[in-house]
Amino acid sequence: MTRSLLAGVCGLALLVVPAASAFAQTQTPAAQPAPAADQPAADPGTNAANAADDDKQAPVPFEGGQLTITQKEQYGEKVLAYDGRQLASNYDVFFDKIVEVGGVKVALFAVGDGGNQCGPATVIVWKPEGGTIQSTKVEQDECGAPPTAVSDSAIYFVPYLLPGEEKPALQWSPTDGLTISGNLTYMPEPGTDWKDIDPEKYQNIIDAFHNEAVYRQAETLLGKDMTDMATSLLVGGGTEKTASGAFYATGCVPHDCGGNDGFMAVDPAKHKLYFARRGDDGQPKGWPALATWPANIKAALDKAQGAAN
Numbered sequence: 199m200t201r202s203l204l205a206g207v208c209g210l211a212l213l214v215v216p217a218a219s220a221f222a223q224t225q226t227p228a229a230q231p232a233p234a235a236d237q238p239a240a241d242p243g244t245n246a247a248n249a250a251d252d253d254k255q256a257p258v259p260f261e262g263g264q265l266t267i268t269q270k271e272q273y274g275e276k277v278l279a280y281d282g283r284q285l286a287s288n289y290d291v292f293f294d295k296i297v298e299v300g301g302v303k304v305a306l307f308a309v310g311d312g313g314n315q316c317g318p319a320t321v322i323v324w325k326p327e328g329g330t331i332q333s334t335k336v337e338q339d340e341c342g343a344p345p346t347a348v349s350d351s352a353i354y355f356v357p358y359l360l361p362g363e364e365k366p367a368l369q370w371s372p373t374d375g376l377t378i379s380g381n382l383t384y385m386p387e388p389g390t391d392w393k394d395i396d397p398e399k400y401q402n403i404i405d406a407f408h409n410e411a412v413y414r415q416a417e418t419l420l421g422k423d424m425t426d427m428a429t430s431l432l433v434g435g436g437t438e439k440t441a442s443g444a445f446y447a448t449g450c451v452p453h454d455c456g457g458n459d460g461f462m463a464v465d466p467a468k469h470k471l472y473f474a475r476r477g478d479d480g481q482p483k484g485w486p487a488l489a490t491w492p493a494n495i496k497a498a499l500d501k502a503q504g505a506a507n
Contacts, residue, residue, distance in 0.1 A: 258293055260305050261325040267291050267307075278307055278321065285333040286321045294320075297348045302326070302372040304353070306346060309335065320346055322353070324372055336368065336376060359384040360432075361407040361416065362424035386413035395466045397437045403447035403462050404431050412464065415471050419485045427485075430460030430475050438502075440494045443467055448502035461502055463495050474499055 258265040263281040270277075276291035277284055286309045294306040302324050310318030319337035326332060338344065338357055347354040357365040361384055369379040390409045399405070406412045407428065420427050434449025446463035450456070461482070463472040472495050474482040482499070484491065491499070 255293060258296070258305065260296065260323070261303060261331070263331070265293070265305055265307075265323065267293065278309065280323065280331045280333075283331070285323060285331075286335060288318075290318060292318070294346075297353075298350075299324075299348065299353055299370075300351055300372050304372070306353075317345075320355070322370060326372065334370070334376060336370065338365065338368070354379065357382060360404070360425050360428040361413060362420075362422075362428070386410040392466045392469050395464065397439070397445040397464070400437055402431065402434050402449070403437050403445075403464075404428050404434075406462070406464055411469070412471065415469075416473070419471060420473060423485070427460060427462075427473050427475060430458050431462055434460075438498070440498055442494050444470075444495060444498070446472075446495070446498045446502060459503070461499050463498055465495070472499075476503065 255267040260280070265285075266279050268277050268279070269275070275287045275289055278286040278291050286307070288309045288311060290308070290310045290312040292308045294308055296303060296305050298304065305323040307321040307323065308318035309321050319335050321333055321335050323331065323333045336355055338355070344355045344357045347356060352369045352371040355368040355370075357367065359365060359382060364381060364383045366378045367380045367382050368376055370376045387408055388410060391411045392409075395406065395409055395412070397403075397406070407416060416424055416427075430451050431447070431449035433452055433455055434447050437445040437447045439445045440463075442465070444463055444465035444467075446461065448459060448461045450460065451458040459476045461472075461474040461476075465471075472491055473485040474488065476482040482488065482503070488496065488499075
């Protein structure tokens with residue numbers, strides 16, 4: 199079964215899942231808030247708060263025992279445990295909330311490496327009736343898992359999609375465990391054209407792919423390299439403009455800035471796109487070829503790369 203996700207990076211994402219209300223993932227990963235922690239946990243069913251000192255997190259009462267997060271060394275990994283039994287560990291471990299799914303209480307934790315643009319994985323903790331404490335870790339790639347969307351019967355994980363990507367949407371329940379609920383494909387907003395482009399609204403230049411005219415030209419230029427190109431722009435901010443009205447931005451792959459950097463420029467007036475990516479050899483590859491770029495766009499690339507160094 200295949201379902202389509204109508205999504206731009208910063209546009210509307212919608213997943214239709216039977217008997218559940220799914221989370222619409224509309225932000226780039228960096229824009230999504232991290233789960234809160236480091237203050238005493240609120241009543242079950244609410245989010246824990248996050249303190250700036252990031253030193254201690256209060257024990258969380260759960261199903262007759264306690265869920266704890268401890269850290270033996272100042273810069274070492276944190277350990278999630280239930281009554282002393284280790285469930286997970288990593289450098290970032292935060293209590294999220296306690297929910298009820300299918301009549302079973304479930305505790306959710308965020309566990310990850312930390313760092314730019316990489317969200318945490320989700321650790322699900324529950325205790326089956328008459329059984330012992332159970333846990334499972336949900337992660338979709340090296341940058342963690344999508345945020346959770348909780349219904350009465352299941353927890354849904356709707357992935358963040360980059361241009362050209364296709365990923366499964368996952369769901370978890372106490373009875374069925376982790377299963378695939380559908381297949382999602384990135385799609386731009388139908389009917390959008392060059393006149394609809396507004397860089398002032400873009401948190402990241404990847405948001406421009408939400409425009410159908412931009413997406414189709416990028417698809418033609420980049421082909422199978424489109425997702426890799428978008429990934430090389432993930433760690434980035436807003437856009438800059440040239441005197442001619444074209445806009446551009448540079449970025450890099452999470453945890454590989456300086457080793458895999460990207461550049462994208464959009465000229466709405468001339469209906470043109472320009473992409474470049476620089477690898478470990480320091481030499482950028484262009485789409486179209488750099489020798490064909492107009493002087494103002496090439497100057498923007500040189501400026502962007504100089505600022506990144």
